Amino acid sequence: MDKIIMHIDVNNAFLSWTALELLDKGYKYDIRNSYAVIGGDESKRRGIVLAKSNSCKKLGIKTADTLFEARNKCPSLKVYPPNYYQYQKMSKKLFSLLSEYTPDIEVFSIDECFLDYTPIKNRYKSELDFAYLIKDRIKNELGFTVNVGISYNKLCAKMASDFSKPDKVHTLYKDEIKSKMWPLPIDDLFGVGKKSSLKLKKLGINTIGDLACFDVAKLQIYFKNQAIRLINMANGIDDDLIIRKYSEPKGISNETTLDHDVVSKEEVYKYLFSLSELVGLRLRKQNKYASVIAVVLKDKYFRRKSHQKKLDNATNITSEIYEISKKIYDEMDNKDSIRLIGIRLDGLTTNTFHQISMFENLDDRDKDSGLDKVVDEINSKYGSRTIKKAGSIEVNKKPF
């Protein structure tokens, strides 16, 4: 018997959640009903659209547009800054409301999740009944709207929740694939982005239905191993049915766009130090160690470059992360002035297989590890970044 999977997706999440925050603070009107977007800080060169109201959408404003573009499309546009603490708070409220019904929930992002309805289906009249129940409860109790997609696998549930918005429940059963999904433009298929859609259109594939019926062998010439997966998806076939209640992160990264392009090595080092602190703290919070450290750069031409190093011994010590990332940066021999810099930790393990090397001073390592612990404790007690080590600069305020 098929499973019944639901996908719950908050409509204009960041905008809705900021709207609620403002109403709470006594704002007289609801920014959801106006020409408003949530956008980054232009003076810090982060001026893009993170979320938009429905009226803005109608004018053609898209997520990730520059605010400059957005204002061209809508001169009376109002821009509000994101508040990630608020978003986290609302996200928690949403998922805890849903958890009242079942533990079988996979959090997919801050504003989306999958829910396995199969084990609880006998408690309700129908899946539609249940979907409307949770949708309306969220609207009435939490104050924002969601879309709910119902299907027999995650892919199709997600496709369904995207059909028409806001505040809607949609189904996409097997016998509805042809009528509801095939007419959609190929760009609407989950996993098909700009590059792939361009390639597909050159092959005459313009709708999901076109792809569903396309010759596999011919598609393989252009998409190699991805061809079968693509055609399967267009036919609503997705073997990933597992609801992952919690999945271990594969990597931890922090990156920051600099408010001006930077060439000086000393300045780069300062950013690397702050980033090391950030990723190190997050790593230690999870009781993990990293065995790969990568430094990521974006130059003024928006070209991304990265360099990584596999460590003999996994680490979670800020000073080690810093020293290694400095070395990696030096090896990159970067000559361009850079716009963004980041550190990514990969190959996360729960223990460090530390081998004593001849040149290593274990006392130092213990000292550094102890220092991290003290700093972490004080920061968690009195608010993050109460303590900053010398030379550290503010790089990021996001709590996640």
Next chain:
DNA sequence: TCTGGGGTCCTAGGACCC
């Protein structure tokens, strides 16, 4: 005042080993 930040997965090529 033009273009974020945090992720995952895939691919291709090189090194190295047997």
Next chain:
DNA sequence: TCTGGGGTCCTAGGACCC
């Protein structure tokens, strides 16, 4: 004189997602 091939690990970059 000609010139294996399979497997694994590592790295850099690309594509895509929210």
